[in-house]
Amino acid sequence: MSKVPVIILSGFLGSGKTTLLLRMLREAADFRLKPAVLMNELGKQDVDGHLLQDASPDLLLTKLLDGCICCSKKSDIQDSLKQLIKRKPDVILIELTGVANPEEIVDALTEPALLPHVKLHKVITVLDAENVLAYNSIFASDRELVHTLRRQIEVADLLLLNKIDLISDKQLKSIEKTVRKFNHQALLLPTTFSQLDLDIIFGSLQSRQSQPPAAAPNLNKGLHMRAIKAFKEPRPASKHATSFSRVQTLTIQIEHEVVVTQSLVEHYLGKWGKSLLRAKGYLRIGSKREAYLLQFAGKRTNWLPTAYQEAPYLVLIGLDLDVQLIEDDWNKRLIDSQTN
Numbered sequence: 396m397s398k399v400p401v402i403i404l405s406g407f408l409g410s411g412k413t414t415l416l417l418r419m420l421r422e423a424a425d426f427r428l429k430p431a432v433l434m435n436e437l438g439k440q441d442v443d444g445h446l447l448q449d450a451s452p453d454l455l456l457t458k459l460l461d462g463c464i465c466c467s468k469k470s471d472i473q474d475s476l477k478q479l480i481k482r483k484p485d486v487i488l489i490e491l492t493g494v495a496n497p498e499e500i501v502d503a504l505t506e507p508a509l510l511p512h513v514k515l516h517k518v519i520t521v522l523d524a525e526n527v528l529a530y531n532s533i534f535a536s537d538r539e540l541v542h543t544l545r546r547q548i549e550v551a552d553l554l555l556l557n558k559i560d561l562i563s564d565k566q567l568k569s570i571e572k573t574v575r576k577f578n579h580q581a582l583l584l585p586t587t588f589s590q591l592d593l594d595i596i597f598g599s600l601q602s603r604q605s606q607p608p609a610a611a612p613n614l615n616k617g618l619h620m621r622a623i624k625a626f627k628e629p630r631p632a633s634k635h636a637t638s639f640s641r642v643q644t645l646t647i648q649i650e651h652e653v654v655v656t657q658s659l660v661e662h663y664l665g666k667w668g669k670s671l672l673r674a675k676g677y678l679r680i681g682s683k684r685e686a687y688l689l690q691f692a693g694k695r696t697n698w699l700p701t702a703y704q705e706a707p708y709l710v711l712i713g714l715d716l717d718v719q720l721i722e723d724d725w726n727k728r729l730i731d732s733q734t735n
């Protein structure tokens with residue numbers, strides 16, 4: 396079965412994520428797409444879930460309430476997504492809480508139970524144009540939050556600079572300049588009420604329904620909207636790079652009998668510098684062939700003994716990774732280590 400594309404919607408509280416999601420649900424049918432939604436809210440009360448259900452009564456919707464899935468509810472992501480996948484959606488939309496780091500969710504998609512079933516399509520970050528420049532000073536005492544807000548911008552494939560009805564042209568220019576310092580590659584669209592031509596998001600997706608997908612209609616031709624930088628889909632570099640996102644995931648499958656050393660793996664991971672955001676995997680280490688769970692984050696590598704018995708593998712998550720180069724480098728190191 397082909398992997399279900401996943402679109403992650405991130406952005407600070409009140410920026411316009413649900414407004415965008417509602418729009419996407421309303422227009423998905425025009426692209427012959429059956430979407431499913433995983434919704435995460437910080438509170439126990441499910442306000443946005445009701446809005447979605449009202450707008451789209453047959454919606455495949457799962458909610459994770461009362462906590463951010465990138466920390467306390469991480470273990471629930473798998474179960475929720477598996478439930479949705481069973482219902483055979485064409486695309487899964489995940490709306491994060493305003494304080495979530497989208498990287499963490501990309502990471503969760505690479506867990507063994509999900510990796511064969513889902514692939515990242517895009518990370519979309521919605522920014523509140525009226526407030527985005529003030530966040531750094533407002534939250535100066537909370538470095539983690541400032542970091543999270545910056546990562547929401549840095550890893551996005553599409554940035555909506557929303558609520559531009561509330562700012563002047565001069566402010567808009569200044570925000571564009573600042574945002575571009577953190578992400579010069581994403582498509583950056585100024586919007587009001589998260590209105591954009593959804594062909595940008597849905598256009599490359601295929602319906603799983605039997606009928607061939609129709610040419611995607613350009614529903615928003617009349618919108619006053621401009622792309623600040625021409626959008627260029629990254630070309631898949633190898634069979635692994637099936638994502639249309641800048642955040643790429645490379646899975647290296649390793650033969651059962653292959654044994655590696657910790658230093659080989661650590662040198663290998665260290666080579667990719669800032670472009671490597673995260674790595675993890677299950678590997679057999681040393682002459683005793685002991686199984687270890689590898690966790691690499693923030694340039695630190697941790698090894699934990701594990702009872703994992705399946706075939707070893709290594710997952711790398713990074714920004715604009717040269718997947719072919721990384722794959723070739725691994726194979727070369729492996730051959731060198733086995734022949735020495």
Ligand SMILES: Nc1nc2c(ncn2[C@@H]2O[C@H](COP(=O)(O)OP(=O)(O)OP(=O)(O)O)[C@@H](O)[C@H]2O)c(=O)[nH]1
Nearest residue numbers: 407408409410411412413414493557558587588589
């Ligand atoms: N003036 C103005 N208001 C907007 C715009 N986009 C959204 N809003 C309003 O801003 C409020 C918050 O929008 P939501 O879409 O719920 O924002 P959110 O990011 O989902 O918020 P959280 O669920 O708190 O994270 C709502 O009242 C929207 O109607 C816009 O472009 N301009």
